[in-house]
Amino acid sequence: MRLSFPLRMTFNSSRSYNDAVAALNSLQSNYANIMAIRASGDRKNMMNIWEMQEWSRRIGYSTSDYNSLNIIHITGTKGKGSTAAFTQGILQQFQNDIKKIGLYTSPHLKSVRERIRINGDPISEEKFSKYFFEVWDKLDATTSSEEKFPHMVPGSKPGYFKYLTLLSFHVFMQEGCNTCIYEVGVGGEFDSTNIIEKPTACGVALLGIDHTFMLGDTIEEIAWNKGGIFKPGTPAFTIANQPEAGLRVLKERAQERHTTLTEVPHFEQLKDVKLGIAGEFQIANASLAVALAQQHLHQLNILQQPVNANVGAVIPDSFKKGLSLTRWDGRCQTVHDGEITWYIDGAHTKESIEAASGWFKAEVSSSTHKKILLFNQQTRNAEALINSLYDVLNTGVTFDRVIFSTNVTWKSGTYSADLVSLNTSKEQVDKLEVQKALKNVWKNLDAKANVDVVASIESACDLIKAYDEPVDVFVTGSLHLVGGLLVVFDGKNEE
Known part of the structure; x- marks a missing residue:
């Protein structure tokens, strides 16, 4: 279904992409608001869903559309x-049947447009x-019931992520x-994407402890939240080797929602496929993507075979090709730059930091180059992540230098416009509080370590590029750090 906006909603060409990004950034929750939400302990909030349904109505859609x-x-x-990227890669092999494939992911690395892709490419x-200003103007021109939505006063907008979710639906529909x-x-x-009523398939990647202030402190609570996307009659799939307690809850949720949950094994045939996203652990995500794509194509009557979740299942060559062609920047990505080899993987949970560290260790196992660690994690338990990283790499990798940076892009103290983040304490960033604390943690682990604290990603790059010999650099932690690094690689400072 496509909707046409009335003439008075016609896009004003004088409003540029930079104007859209500036308007979008104004919707970010500030640090104080986020801390207040965390302190409240309000984890179950159906209002998130009701709001998204209402915002959709105000821009002209029923969620059933x-x-x-x-x-x-x-x-x-x-x-x-990664699972979403692999799934997209597979489905792109069927574009004669599908025509247009939309992908909505988060966060972005360099440009917010990366979150909304069509046929693999970020929208222009x-x-x-x-489309941004079509949604913006439509919300300005409509109102909500004061009784049902007293906080949605005229002129108000969804928050940053909700707005982008709403925008993605509008883009893909149009x-x-x-x-x-x-x-x-x-x-x-309670995620804003969960207004989807009839998905063709639902998938659950590896469960772990993260976002506890929103999802709960135990794997059971987190699994309950994740299983909330299950819908009646829509087959659900999850990777093999989920935490037992989490898997049990997922099965309960599937039963509650009157659907099936299938555990997808690591398909044997994928062991001989060079996946487009590096890392041995990616075979689990690739296997899950195979099942999701198979179910989707079966649902659309493009493929007749239902999902075969046996470990020895025959994987079609088109699926293998799609998996091998998949690209996903910032995830187990290797960049060669003269004498420097950058090993880049955004990792913000214990499980992901251990996986990333294992990947780096395997990649440099035979390298005699000097080793450098570049790390930041501004908003989660950075100390615990550093300890997990050290535990994996302590036997086999010795860092000649460790650099703790903020997520600030440039030495001038500015962020790239698409990477502005208001959800961290500016004072904490300015004082390098997290970075100084991490330096102390690392010094306790390795008293002889050469550790630097820097105020920007550009400054960290300057330190690394000063080496006149081959170096291997492990960049991990925040995806905001990874995205900022890729922006610095491009060298496009907007100032």
């Missing part, structure tokens, strides 16, 4: 983005601006996408 997008819905703690700046893949933002049950 989104059923035409034929959505695959993916959640999990670690690997849901022109389309982003056009562009005529007939297959879409949605990565959950946080959790599932």
